[in-house]
Amino acid sequence: MPELPEVEVLRRSLEPLIIGDTIARVEVWNASLREPVDRRKLERLTSGRTIRSVRRRAKYLLADLDGGTTLVTHLGMSGRMTLVADGVPRELHEHVAFFLDSGRRLRLRDPRRFGLVLVMGTDELDEDRHFRHLGIEPLGNGFGGRELESLARRRRAPVKSFLMDARVLVGVGNIYASEALYRAGIHPTRSVSRISSVRWQRLADSIRQTLSQAVQEGGTTLNDFADGRGREGMFQVSLATYDREGETCGRCGGTIRRIVQSGRSTYYCPGCQR
Structure with missing residues (x-):
């Protein structure tokens, strides 16, 4: 299972590539992940939104979009999130993809389907059930x-x-x-x-x-x-x-x-x- 270092590596690799890009559309081919993907909400709250920052909390990757929305992903046991050209054929187990205005596709491939894709208001994160009970960050200033x-x-x-x-x-x-x-x-x-x-x-x-x-x-x-x-x-x-x-x-x-x-x-x- 990807742990903190893997999610931080993913964040650092994606940040310079996708900040400032805009999500043109979303495709959900299989909504049956750890929690069902809400296709309509995902499409409504991400399409046409520009990616403003990419950060991490615990093992969650957070992409803050304009309009006060945050896209939340978790890799689960076997997930990979990679950026490819739009024309690259869809892979087996590629369940969700975000098509960007730059002509690229940010895709989640997850054979075991323990991953997670959510979208919510940025100001809702701290009180959301996925985040409110999380402990301290071991790479943060308040750890010793x-x-x-x-x-x-x-x-x-x-x-x-x-x-x-x-x-x-x-x-x-x-x-x-x-x-x-x-x-x-x-x-x-x-x-x-x-x-x-x-x-x-x-x-x-x-x-x-x-x-x-x-x-x-x-x-x-x-x-x-x-x-x-x-x-x-x-x-x-x-x-x-x-x-x-x-x-x-x-x-x-x-x-x-x-x-x-x-x-x-x-x-x-x-x-x-x-």
Whole structure:
């Protein structure tokens, strides 16, 4: 599933290409995504509107249009949003496309159909059910060890589960939680009630460093992800633990192990992480 770095990479790749362009029309070939696409509302609130900015909140891509409207997309498990020439043939699993005045098409391809396409008033975003319970941004100015420690107070959850709770911290999914905990030297099953202030700061630094490096390397492409130009990421080459069960730890020479937490695979080094 695309996580924060992948959506940020997508945002950065699309921003210089589509700002100032106008949506001429919309095509919805398959409305059956995670939530049904409202064809009429999408057409009514986006056609003829110019794209003014492209930003990100958590794993959502937000395109602000003139007239106070925002187009919201989520890639789900397997989505790709790419910009192609209008004449490029429609791909299998291409469910929604925005045809631009510049003669290009911004298309959402989503084989598993867990993606999301919504449109709403920009001033409605903060109170919308998709956004109002979201936690802090790990690449934002208000993120650090002190904030993590405060959010963990009176909790006893395993630290990896805590990091993946979007009500606490957004965009840190399975891959980056495993990698950040490895860099911080913290065991994924350790209770958040047993982490010192010093280690919280180390973990916050590791999260920020891991996510920033992933963005710089174009995200992680294990199966589906590509940026707005169709380029795949390279951070999978830098993964130290994720999907490396049985391989040698590059730091201590031990063996990377895999456990299951809340139905998700967790990878860690028992020699480096305590």
